[in-house]
Amino acid sequence: MQLVRGLHNLGPRLGGCVATIGNFDGVHRGHQAILARLRERAAELGLPSCVVIFEPQPREFFxxxxxxxxxxxxxxxxxxxxxxxxxxxxxxxxxxxxxxLSAAEFVGTVLVDGLGIRHLEVGDDFRFGCDRAGDFAFLQRAGATEGFSVEAAKTIEVSGERVSSSRIREVLAAGDLATAERLLGRPYSICGRVLHGQKLGRQLQAPTANIQLKRRRPPLAGVYAVSVEVDGRPRQGVANIGMRPTVKSDGQAHLEAHLLDFCADLYGRRLRVVFRHKLRDERRFDSLAELKAAIEADFAAARAYWHTQQPST
Incomplete structure (x- = not known):
């Protein structure tokens, strides 16, 4: 897949494509349906498929x-x-x-001159341009003038529920991982590199991998039974994600994972933490002794959960 970063890298050499525009946060089943249609139209026209995204996302900018x-x-x-x-x-x-950029300038600069667009897939509620003045009808009129077609992406429902990034955030915040998995089409996971932390877990006989989040706040918090992918192999574990209220906080969210029955140097490695089952909410303890007891209880609860996931014989 080719990644083009920035307006300055657009030019005639990239001309001709079938495109869609959006945040695509989560790349959930609704997004996947758009991508499937995009691939179909690209194959019909003999052109590459292109997804236009923004960094930061518009709401993060405003x-x-x-x-x-x-x-x-x-x-x-x-x-x-x-x-x-x-x-x-x-x-x-x-x-x-x-x-x-006005709506007309966005169409001219990005879609027509930059991408040479031939077909565009967007939601019928899509808004763009300065003050969000551009809409689906504007795109249809522009397409008729500039020679590209515009099609509305269909809303996707799973078990009668509309799939959206907002809804997935809601169910993750509620600890409903099963619904999140249905809407995403996969278990929810977070990837990051293992960094050096405070080493508090070692003092509590519960060493953890401190995984870099690179985000202001995660969409879920608490203690979870997780699987951690190490060298492509899933390892059972327990993870805490949140503000760590018992220890001195730096104001940032942290993801710390302990791998059960596993001992190896993971510093600097990129791991994927797959959230499987919520064990409890994050809470503040009055002492490290209370925290250690809670961690031991979390390990026991995680082992019990993983035992239920073993195939019966």
């Missing part, structure tokens, strides 16, 4: 403190898009310059 937590950071999003057969991703820096 209201960084009120923006919703991301389901996927940029690297994970790109990996998922590649896995669903996208040929090209255009990642536009959402900044003042882009924000001030």
């Amino acid at each position: 209201s960084p403190d009120q923006a919703p937590p991301r389901l996927t950071r940029l690297r994970e999003k790109l990996e998922l898009l590649a896995s669903f057969g996208v040929d090209r991703v255009l990642c536009l820096a959402f900044n003042r310059r882009l924000r001030e």
